[in-house]
Amino acid sequence: AIGKSFSSNDPILQYSIKHSVQLEQVQKELIELTSRKFGNVMMGAPEVVQLNQNLIRAIKAKNILDVGLFTGYSALGAALAVPSDGTVVGMDVYSEYFDQVGDVVITDVNLRRKIKTFFQPAEITMNQLIENGTAGQWDFCFIDADKKNYITYFEQCLSLLRSGGIITIDNVLWSGRIVQPKDEMDESTRAIDDLNKLVANDTRVFVSLLPIADGLTIALKK
Ligand SMILES: C[S@@+](CC[C@H](N)C(=O)[O-])C[C@H]1O[C@@H](n2cnc3c(N)ncnc32)[C@H](O)[C@@H]1O
Known part of the structure; x- marks a missing residue:
């Protein structure tokens, strides 16, 4: 049953979503406008974003890095979960997606001011940080950005995180393509597989790889 709840009719998955995912009005509006303007293929799955929110609440996180902003769904989830003095740094190479959706639907000034956007390669933004x-x-x-840079982002996030901080990584099962023979993999699949192998053996983190949505890794920094 691997797949985002948006695109899978699996009854057990739909049952799980129905009995857990709770969306605020602004999240519903963001999903709706994103789907209408750009489709929902790139958008984070609600079950993943809500898990991020619960992890953020559990560790009392305040300062968040959102690598791959798109229209702002994961950044909005983080902004809703952090306290009023929290910050969410949203990174993307393109500003159009967020300009046309996130910036339009997130009208609450207290919520909107938590999200700081940087429109340039995420690698540059994190080096600056x-x-x-x-x-x-x-x-x-x-x-949750371009897959070929996943190892770079993991290393940068690990440097930026405090001990006890959490990295989550989306699409680590890549619609099941991750189990293809290595010589049949395209560049993105290979990059994700390389990252999965690195994280699994990395003594700097405690790790879980969950087969939810398109696959989500949770890495807790020791
Ligand atoms: C899967 S989408 C992100 C979805 C978003 N996290 C959400 O919850 O809806 C990936 C985003 O990464 C962006 N991206 C691609 N290459 C990038 C790079 N080098 N640096 C920063 N963002 C990049 C794309 O423009 C795209 O908007």
Whole structure:
């Protein structure tokens, strides 16, 4: 039953969603406008974003990195879960998606001001955060951008996180393509497989790989 709840009719998955996912009005509006303008293929699954929110609440996270902003669904979830002085750094190479959706539906100023956007390659933004002396000061990081840079993002997030902070990584099962023979994999599949192998053997983190949605890894920094 691997797949996002948006695109799978699996009855057990739909039962799980029906008995757990709770969306605020602003999240429903963001999903609706994203689907209408850009489709929902790139959008984070509600079950993943809500799990992120619950992890954020559990560790009392305040400072969040959102690697792959798109229209803002995962960033909005994080902004709803952090306290009023929390910050969510949203990173994307394109501003159009967020300009046309997140910025339109997130009208509550207290919510909107928590989200800071950086429209350039995420690798550059995170290098700047490291150069600015904020390594070790971030609480939670969601990696959901271009797959070929996943190992780079994992290393940067690990530098930026405090001990006890959490990284979640989306699409680690890549619609099941992850179990193909290595020589049949395309560049993205290979990059995700390389990351999965690295994380599984990484003594700097405690790890879980959950087969929910398109596969989600949870890595807790020791
Ligand atoms: C799967 S979408 C993110 C979905 C989002 N997290 C959500 O919950 O809806 C991936 C995003 O990564 C962005 N992206 C691609 N390459 C990037 C890069 N080098 N740096 C930052 N963002 C990038 C894409 O433009 C796209 O908007």
